[in-house]
Amino acid sequence: MNDCLFFGYFSTIFLFKNGKAIEYLNENDSKQNPSKIQIENIQKVSVGSGNVAILTKERNVFxxxxxINPNNPNEFMNISSLIEDTNxxxxxxIICSRSSIYLLTLNQNVYGIGSNQFGQLGFDSETLEKTEKPILMMKNVSKIFSGISSDHVFLLNSNQELFGCGRNVSGQLGxxxxxxxxxxxxxxKIQNIPKGKIIDIQCGNWYSIMLIENENENENENPKRKLYSCGYHxxxxxxxxxxxxxxxxxxSPLFExxxxxxxxxxxxxxxxxxxxKGKLIGFGNNFFGQLGNENMGIMGEDVKNHFQVNLPKLRFNEDISNYHISCGFQKSFLYYSPSFSNLEEDLIKSI
Known part of the structure; x- marks a missing residue:
């Protein structure tokens, strides 16, 4: 399991290899002491704008x-235990969207819990506005895709067929x-999917971006990956x-x-x-400098054209493929995946 960090609207979570995690609850998280999450053996964390889900090695979800829990919104509860089918x-x-959480079971069934305001749980929103118990959405699912601020979701079945539901005001379902x-x-069902293997789909508020991998005829070359997008321009x-x-x-002219x-x-x-090749390319809203360039798009302007972020001198000399990006609501982070395990938790406070 790689070390990871996750951004929500108010929350930033660091997950360590030992299965422990710490959480910053303040927007100015670099100056606040983190709180330890009192859940052991954490396998994965997913963060939405208003919720957090944790998958443990025992395959429970808190x-x-x-x-999810309007009476005690700051307390973790075991939502996997609420699934009616005990088997x-x-x-x-797991994956969180803005106000919903999706669970993929060992039996390849997907359950949704939380808000259904835009039909993001796959049901008529007038009949089911929200649910505090997981409800079955779809069977025979291999992957779930959504995003921290999105109100839409994609489900991929074992035949590489893609399905979606939820908010589509800007065409973000494709x-x-x-x-x-x-x-x-x-x-x-989403028609006219680009050819190739769907590796990932990530959803913003009004758009979606899909990563497709194509097979190479030359076995010695890495498969070529391309990005596809839909939604708000x-x-x-x-x-x-x-x-x-x-x-x-x-x-983009920046892609070689x-x-x-x-x-x-x-x-x-x-x-x-x-x-x-070590390029970090960005576009979109930069109101808070989340694209890493203080001279572009500040104070409400948007970076419509792609630009290359000027990276600081990287601390590690290892393969660039070990670096990862995490974008949150108003922040971004570039990190080296094994690095957190070499740090004491108190050092994280000084980031």
Missing amino acids: AKGKD DRIIED LGESRKEEEIQKLT RYNGLRKYYNIQEFTEIE NDDNILDFSVGYMHTLILTS
């Missing part, structure tokens, strides 16, 4: 948030010109001034032919991309 409580994966409803309240990286209704390839996508991360309204 979560907190006003949409379906072993959880393989359903095409024929489906422009502002809310899709039933899981719907100012943040989707396509540099086109309208909402994009289908997943469209992100092209012999370069490849190593990692990318989507925040509320900004995106950062790390390439195999």
Whole structure:
């Protein structure tokens, strides 16, 4: 398990290899003492704008948030134990969106809990506005994709068929010109998916970005990865001034032919991309300087064109592929994955 950090709107969480985690609860987290999360053997953390979910090595899920537990929003509760089918409580994966949490079970079933305001749980929002118990959304699922500030979700089945539901006001579900409803309240198959293997999809507030991997004929070369996007023009990286209704390839003069996508991360309204040549490319909202350039897009302006972030001198000399990006609501972080395990927890306070 890699060390990780996760950004929400108010929360930043560091997860260590030993299965322990600490959380900063203040926006000015560099000057605040973190609190230890009193859950042992943590396998994964997912953070939304208003909720947090933790998957343990025992495959239980503990979560907190006003949409999950309105009576005690700051206390973790075992939501996996609330699944009605007792044979379906072993959880393989979790992901948070803005106000909902999704659980993938060992039996490849997906459950949703929290808000259904825009149909992001796959049900009519007038009939089911929210739920404090996990409800079955779909069977035969291999992966879940969403984002910390999104109100939409994608589910990928074992046949590489992609389904989505939730808010679609800007075309962020990639359903095409024929489906422009502002809310899709039933899981719907996404047509015209780019060729290749879907590696990841990350969702911002009004857009989605998909990472596709294509097989190379030369076995000695790494598979080529490309990014595709849909949704609101100012943040989707396509540099086109309208909402994009289908997943469209992100092209940039900063991408070189012999370069490849190593990692990318989507925040509320900004995106950062790390390439195999050590380039960090950004676009989107930079109101708080979350794109790493204090001279571009500050005070409400948006960086519509791609630009290369000037990286500080990297502390580690190891392979660039060990670096990762984490974008939050208003922040971004570039980190080296094994580094946290070499630090004492009290050193994290001085970051």
